[in-house]
Amino acid sequence: MGFTQTIGTTRYVFPDLKTLLARATPFRSGDALAGVAAESAEERIAAQRALADLPVRRFLSESVIPYETDEITRLIQDSHNKTAFAPIRSLTIGGLRDWLLSDAADTTALAALAPGLTPEMVAAVSKIMRAADLISVAAKCVNITRFRNTIGLQGRLSIRLQPNHPTDDARGIAAATLDGLLLGAGDAVIGVNPATDNVDAVLRVLDMLDRLRIAYGIPTQSCVLAHVTTTMRAMDMGAPVDLVFQSIGGTEGVNRSFGVDLALLTEAHEQALSLKRGSLGQNVMYFETGQGSALSADAHHGVDQQTLEARAYAVARRFSPLLVNSVVGFIGPEYLFDGKQILRAGLEDHFCGKLLGLPMGVDVCYTNHAEADQDDMDALLTCLAAAGVTYVMGVPGADDVMLAYQSTSFHDGLYARAALGKRPAPEFEDWLHRMGIGNTTETIPARLSPTLIGLA
């Protein structure tokens, strides 16, 4: 049972829902690589018109990947909340777009709707929205999480401090962390991507970050972004684990390529909860995602990369995470070729995550083989700040010397907060004042003496 749409004298036929979604997707290189993109601009708009006429209910009866073969589809279907869905059950995708943009869809209504939305519905409506639409609706979504501070309040913009070092050198990490704190970053998390997944190395960094946090009395959380099994081993050994990190995707197959499944994530989540380390709340998970990961793992089932990305958020929300971010420009030009494609994908990912109820951040980033530069990142960062992004990254000088890509800098975080009138998480903002962190760039306030964190 397919879909048809006539434009002029041409009748376009889309044999199934996943094909319709793929052909309706604004162009990006990854869908062309997968062979699922529209062949022409006219075919794309035909698919978008057909999609706009589709009843939202249809997404409850047809899956893009079969229920029997994919545990993410089962998660999506089995956790769908029909009561929350009721207000939109008679709408089309086009009607849903209109309602989302209307005044009736306020913060309270959107929060109530979230459990009634599936990733595919949200991806579908995003495909017929412009950047301004994606920004306007996301800005109305407020998804608050807590561990040692409060993340996601309206008018706030948090920063993940990302002090990576090519050899996980403790003093190198400490110096980059202090640099970031002095520039107001670190309220989302102080999170290190380890150079290796070696358990001993991860234990050393976990221990060092925890001592640093305590020495300065920072109301925040730390994380070493190792594989979930490495972090579980670290917890077994009594390591100070605040947040459990894992990269996730939108199909069972891509998650298997990451070495995880829902059962393993459930086990890790329960183990982290049992540590009871959060003082304000128990959101203990941190997930990263990104368009193209499923194609990269040859586990995409002919579904477009943006729909699969939205499906990853179903995995995330099952575990009530503190933080989720798309690493939007990291994957490379064969998936998102240039600044235009990265901009669009970053806004889609943020919109979809927020609408599904997640504390959505974005790693505004690019690699040197993508057609992108700092101007593109400034544009995306500014749009995301206007859209109320929960957090962005803070990397010294925007140059990650371990992962060899460019993300947003501590300075960029200050810029975005100033340009859009955003403030840090309240507990962290109070701490910045107490520590005497201000606008000077010469001396370090005495309360933040580098000797306290092993820098002498």
Added chain:
Amino acid sequence: MNAPSKWRDLRRFTDARVALGRVGNALPTAAHLDFQEAHARARDAVWSKLDVAALEAALTPNGLPIQRVTSQAEERRRFLLRPDLGRKLPEGATLPKAKGSIALVVADGLCASGVQQQAPALLAALVPALAKAGFTPGHIIIAEQARVALGDDIAEAMEAAAVVVLIGERPGLSATDSMGLYITWAARRGSNDAMRNCISNIRLGGLGADFAAAKALWLLVEARKLGATGVALKDEMPSHYRLT
């Protein structure tokens, strides 16, 4: 050492861009332009082209036949958009048979200038060592618009025992001259990354050519005993291991 009290003293502890200063919420002009220069160099490196004639001249002293190929990607933009094509030889491409040899592929990858700079010194060290260790160093294949797995097609066409691919690594802001080396025993089309061993960061300020060549030889000697590279072959090269 005294405890740093000046912000700029943090630079002692890391090569990350810390203590850059601040004008309002932005970078001071000098730091801003430093970044832009690094990015400009990285961009140029991605789009750099192998100087094949110069490379051939630099590799001729090894005394091995040299052959040129271009992958199915043909040109740079297509190479960036279609990684699958960068892994395939053109249909009908002919390469000489060199059964049982070690095929040596010099590939542009994501940074032609990197492999252009690093490959001659590495091969000058590796080729004589291979012969001494009882291997037959085969042809040197200069490959354009090439990904690592193009070596699999090359090895299959030549019936090589193994392929060593020297390839330009994606440029970062701090290094635009870096080369990687991938060894695949019994490489054939469809060999995957779990079947390879890799030595990365071969450059000035990274791994030296002699050290990288010694590691490559050690891995090849072990691979010959094991009949395999990849996850089965752990890099346990003794620290005293040398080429001669």
